[in-house]
Amino acid sequence: MTTSHIPRNVRREAIDQAFAVYDSGQLLEDLARRVGFRTESQNPARADELRAYLTDEMTPTLERLGFNCRVAENPVAANAPFLIAERIEDPALPTVLLYGHGDVVRGYDEQWRAGLAPWQVTVEGDRWYGRGTADNKGQHTINFAALDVVLAARDGKLGYNVKVIFETGEEIGSPGLGEFCAQERAALAADVFIASDGPRVSAERPTVFLGSRGDINFDLTVDLREGAHHSGNWGGVLRNPAIVLAHAIASLVDKRGAIVVEGLRPPPVSDAVRRALTDIELGGDDDGPRIDPDWGEPGLTPTERVIAWNALEVLAFKAGNPDAPVNAIPPVARATCQLRYVVGTDSANAARYLEAHFARHGFSEVEVSVERIAAATRLDPDDPWVDWVLSSMRxxxxxxxxxxxxxxxxxxxxxxxxxxxxxxxxxxxSYPACAQHAPNEHLLGSVAREALGVMAGVWWDLGDDARRIVELRASSVNHRVSA
Structure with a gap:
């Protein structure tokens, strides 16, 4: 009996080849080499390493896959260059834009436990330890390894164009990224953006997210007088700025942490968002913190509070000298706070809402200083690309x-x-307990292997479906405009 008439499942073969990249040790070898670059963007002394990661590591990798590459200077931060690459099969084909960042947070070498070091990959069971294994070197290494496999399986023709942007300043707030992308808008023009960063909802469950909460970092300061004064001689007749500031902060949220300043609250959770979150449970990993079920906005699940709502946090609070307290009423108290917020929040007027709130509640001494605003974004969960990528991954x-x-x-x-x-x-x-940004950062080998297969499937399916999805989106937009 002959089986020559049975068609080969080339997609499945490509995915198996992606798994082989893991099984052969090639993924580990590539990642170990990349972790060896000490690309700490918070450390100015590492500027040469950041550039070398682009010129000596990622450029040869991408050129081998047929990309044309160029390293470009950052218009804002001199020590955080960019890499742009493109692989154009036909200008008429759909184009996908990929992203990654080559920088990492500080290594904190002395804080890693015995037997581990941030600049080399150490494998212990399922855990691959090293700075950047989870954020972000491991993630973009997986994506390009899977793309390499699919390119070979499709005989050198993906059926779509690919562009890439790498930055080296993500861990310091991506300075210049917005300005650079605006300048290079034509070079980065595409039909869809696909990237990997952050954690899955759990190690076992492949995940897609469509945007991110924004954040507003702001300082609250109560400065009442020059110099500290003895608490025995003056305690009871001088206002204590720490107490004033503590009450002011407490007025922003109720006793369970729900925000009470109307301007800092988001619009109600939409039906589409609520549907997407119905089967997602926050936490569950062994190394994750225990959730406080009664903390935050009432009437929402813990998942909805993190993904679909706003949270106001106090990141730091200082008055006097906490490390060596003395018997004195401090003259100044300061708190660094943060609002994590979702789409629909009036973030541009956050300072005005805070100032008006403090004025109404008699806290005129509180000075508000907004330090940074990062925008909230969210692709419509009903967008055709969303159903497509979920189907491919499933x-x-x-x-x-x-x-x-x-x-x-x-x-x-x-x-x-x-x-x-x-x-x-x-x-x-990655997964929630990966120790991202902390000592002992790690990637799970089991997640990396599954991710290689998932991304090979995504890159394969783009070749079959990208044109159809682009046309479907266009017809949907035209229909809405005409209506």
């Missing part, structure tokens, strides 16, 4: 992926969604 992984309308944290998605005007799909390859 077929490959054999399980239902999780859909997050937005990440609880913040990534520079506004640059791609707003400045470049692209639908944005983020497919993370």
């Amino acid at each position: 077929v490959t992984a054999g399980k239902k992926p999780a859909l997050l309308p937005n990440l609880g944290g913040t990534v520079p998605n506004d640059v791609f969604a707003d400045t470049l005007g692209l639908p944005t799909l983020w497919i993370p390859h």
